[in-house]
Amino acid sequence: MERLDEYDLKILRILQKDSSMSTKKIASALNLTASPVYERIRKLEKEGYIKKYVALLNKKRINKPVTAICMVSLRYHNEGFIDKFDSQIRKLSEVQECYHMAGKVDFFLKINVSGLDEYHDFVRTKLSKIDNIGVLESYFVLKDIIDTTEFYF
Amino acid sequence: MERLDEYDLKILRILQKDSSMSTKKIASALNLTASPVYERIRKLEKEGYIKKYVALLNKKRINKPVTAICMVSLRYHNEGFIDKFDSQIRKLSEVQECYHMAGKVDFFLKINVSGLDEYHDFVRTKLSKIDNIGVLESYFVLKDIIDTTEFYF
């Protein structure tokens, strides 16, 4: 599929809001029958538009109420050091997002923990043990204003 | 999560990795039958551990390859101004995450766009139109190192 038509876009918009909707229900929302919707969804999966289906959990309910944003800059910036940071940060399961950035800050991290004690422990025994960290600044989330996985199109 | 036993935790771990797994398949992974697994999943939904089920899309495939992190600080910090920022930022569909922070930076934003032109436009015609913004700093993602919705427990 080289290009998505309006039906495909609508299917993607629905599925990224609620993937538990049945093919039948999506079909009736689009004034189609189940078969073409079923085939389109399969195609969107196969061609990589849909990465995966997941359950989103309530972080407060599962005892990870504290979110921190952490900005990291390395001391040295040759390729080896960046790759080394990459491979070490991937092992830290508290990190939900980590982006390599352009500019003064090298990495943004989003970290979920049960409380400040666990965060302290995370920084002390895990994050700060990674080689070559120059600057490390932590910020705590007071309130989630927007937190979605949807893309607008 | 005092009320959750090891089965519940395993179910949550599976569903946040892949919610398209059938009840039967989850059951056989836990050495159980479908009925108790089905009832546990219902309970986890009803009691708010599971917020929703969604499809995660491939941002490059759907033409939103550029991610920016934006740090915003307000000029004035009385309650009215914070609420006003809150209600105005929610209307901007490019923003996938927005957190109200403790400390020097007031808000972190994650923004997805099709390219730098669209980002320029977003900042010029939408973000900078919000009242009371003091500092606005943008950073661009070079590479996603970790980008998951899973919580580790």
Add this chain to the structure above:
DNA sequence: GGTGAAACCAATGTGCT
């Protein structure tokens, strides 16, 4: 590309242990 029917199989509900 879409429709509708048929076969198949998972989700769901009940009753037993």
Add this chain to the structure above:
DNA sequence: AGCACATTGGTTTCACC
């Protein structure tokens, strides 16, 4: 709490348009 079985209803395929 879990298991087994029955029913409902969604998924998937396919012949036809």
